[in-house]
Amino acid sequence: MVVLLLAISAHEAAHAWMSYKFGDDTARLLGRVTLNPVAHTDPIGTLLIPIVGFIFGSVGGPVASIPLIGWGKPTPVNPLRWRNKDLANVMVSIAGILANLILAIIGFTILKVILMTGGGSQIPESLQEPVGIFLRDMLIMNISLAVFNLLPFPPLDGSKVLDTFLPASMRPVMDLLEQYGFIILMLLIYVGVLNAIITPVIRLVAYLLYLGV
Secondary structure, X not given: OHHHHHHHHHHHHHHHHHHHHOOOOHHHHOOOOOOOHHHHOOHHHHHHHHHHHHHHOOOOOHHXXXXXXXXXXXXXXXXXXXXXXXXXXXXXXXXXXXXXXXHHHHHHHHHHHHHHHOHHHHOOHHHHHHHHHHHHHHHHHHHHHHHHHHOOOOOOHHHHHHHHXXXXXXXXXXXXXHHHHHHHHHHHHHHOHHHHHHHHHHHHHHHHHXXXX
């Protein structure tokens, strides 16, 4: 849970920072350019959904399909203050995904070096298991969040990127999806669609991690 909170905080802080870089200081003035989880905690996305996923993720039945994912309190932005609005919309939208990918790459690199060099033996025995769990969770959580947020329907980041390139004729469809996006998201989590998307990516990363070891 600690790693998940940090991953979500990095995701939302990246949105706030990128929006500021394009001229909108709304989120910065609200203290959202921070890794402090308190500033980004959403009761449902940061607490309820991850806790349910953690408790019931290994239990049989439909609820077993709930992956350990989550989201933070939406980062407030004012697009009217952005410079180069189309580019800003894309960059602000993918900033959180990029932050998670960077953290995943860091975790992957450290784990790969430890596995290839046997460096784990240099870590005090009492810390080997906690360090291993932390790095593994850091890798899995950030990859999961990146893939999750790439999905192209509201309210996820992928939909905002898609919206930039869609013709005006598709606007009513996106408005409809925005209205029911949260319900659709809950259904996808419940029936296991998200798990089916994320799991193959995690397996590929695990394969690459142990390749050549």
